[in-house]
Amino acid sequence: MFELFIPQFCMPNVFTENKELCLKTFKEYLEVGQRRKEATEFIKLMLKYSDESKAEKERSWKWYQANTVHVDSVMQHCIELTEQGESKQLLNLLVAERENIYAHPNNSISNCWDLHSVYAMLYSIYIKDDKDYYTKIAELAEYSRMQIEVYQKSNEKQHVLYKQVLNELLQIYKTLQNQEKIKEVENIINSLN
Incomplete structure (x- = not known):
């Protein structure tokens, strides 16, 4: 991945x-x-x-x-x-x-994650402003998070990508200095441990 x-x-x-x-x-x-x-x-x-x-x-x-x-x-x-x-x-x-x-x-979750990686790579070529870039990436990662959380609700088990998605979201929100989202994602990560 x-x-x-x-x-x-x-x-x-x-x-x-x-x-x-x-x-x-x-x-x-x-x-x-x-x-x-x-x-x-x-x-x-x-x-x-x-x-x-x-x-x-x-x-x-x-x-x-x-x-x-x-x-x-x-x-x-x-x-x-x-x-x-x-x-x-x-x-x-x-x-x-x-x-x-x-x-x-x-x-699927993994295909979508790979697709989001392609978007991220292409955005890195054409979006020069860091804030704009990370805002776009946050949107993609949030979609992956939602997709995984829906899967987890219906399967009652944690998806293998969930922690990775959350950790990346945390890094993205730290880069964007979005304190509210940092706290939200940190709380979810802490609840998994």
Whole structure:
């Protein structure tokens, strides 16, 4: 697993040196297997028990299917942009498609964390202001935290990435000097010990 709070990303050839991270991450979203099947079955189950009308359920299901195909094509395009060295276009595409990617069946906790590492690397190239950079990274890490906490509530066990995410959030909030968030994250970390 990669870290989001990554000072080594602030170097000249960061995109060239991290192409493998990008390619691996995008290919993870294209895998067709058990994870995708389970996520699709879960969506069907959610729709079955939702309060939506039959027509709304059909619309939701069609959107989910169309979004999956759409994100698959986005990931294919991300691979092409990575291979072509088009880091700015890649960042623009990922920023524009982030919510759709989050709704993809292969957006597991570990895949999402890898994706956030790609965002962090790309942001380090194009965001020069430290506060802006760490604010963006905090947003990504908070999403990972939320994703893990939802997992933990339904599985009643701690995810292997939870402490790492919390420790990175703590470092990010220290860098941003956000005392309220520092205290919040420290309290969670202390409750785990």
